[in-house]
Amino acid sequence: MSTMQAVQTKSPSFEEVVHGRRSVRHYDPTFKISKEEMTELLTEALRAPSSSNLQPWRLLVIDSPELKQKLLPIAFNQQQVADASAVIAVLGDVESYKLADTIYNRAYEAGHMSAETKDAFIANTTKNYGSLPPEIARKIVYTDGGLISMQIMLSAKARGYDTVPMGGYNPQQFTEAFGIGERYVPIMLIAIGKASQEGHSSVRLTVDEVVRWNEFDF
Template structure:
């Protein structure tokens, strides 16, 4: 079945319409160009120092999904989605950093490379924080882009990270960030569980001190 292309969906519409969808049409296949478009958009997400640590494993094979399913509490979206994206973060993305700034003037490039090294070298917590921060941002971009391309999604951390990483041969220098199921919605999600009001979420600076 063809997807309605909603590429003109506004950012605000995409934010308001995105929901975590659990059931998908298992017969629907996303084309290679649709998947690549989604990934190109996700890759535009901001990253600290532009080090772009997020990696995307594209899982479409039924046998691979069947192997992941029991590692993810048999959540239906693993099997039913068109694509299961497994996002990882490269802990060593800070290395060879000049390649992230090829067009910067030499002096500026040297300064940025030194700052990147100082921020992450020998600092495993900072490396991991960066992988998770940037991965979370990429995940949000991917889900909103999916919505704009006529698809729905479900972010997932309900799975055995170590086992899924092993199954997919995630290298030692990468940490699994989350999975995102993407596909054509087959059932509406539950009514929104409830969104906290900004009164509870926000402290204006005059009351935050």
């Protein structure tokens, strides 16, 4: 099957994307998402919000058959790792503040802030985030990593692809096997590809069951 095969001819509505997304664990192993389309998909996902816009996520796209086989036992032999087009490892950079210069200078050059604001943001962000206790820094990148993970899955579904977020893997073995440095925190794996079986339908609690207005009286 061609890697350039068009999956969608018409963009689905947001409602169709949200209601159509499923956690899919059975994939067509012959289907391959091209690097070009994966890049477009991830470019959309990078629009996710983050603390102080530091964008601490780092993504490792594993689409080599050999490397997926290497990952398979680390992910407890879940077959979607081998059969999906790719597995995206979402990691958090606890030293993302070191890119504050790059981020805020680009914002200044794009006309989004004044030079004075840019300089203040760089100084304050570098100081504040650089002195965070490790547990707080990790909490921030976990939160931001969750935001981009959901964005990846919605962007994938909008393109006709399927995903499943995976917490079932050995993070220590993963970082060792793929040479991940200590500044990067494994957050989750996301298998992505074309389903060979539809994901199971599921139910959700209602708004009345999980939401309160003004008074938290659960």
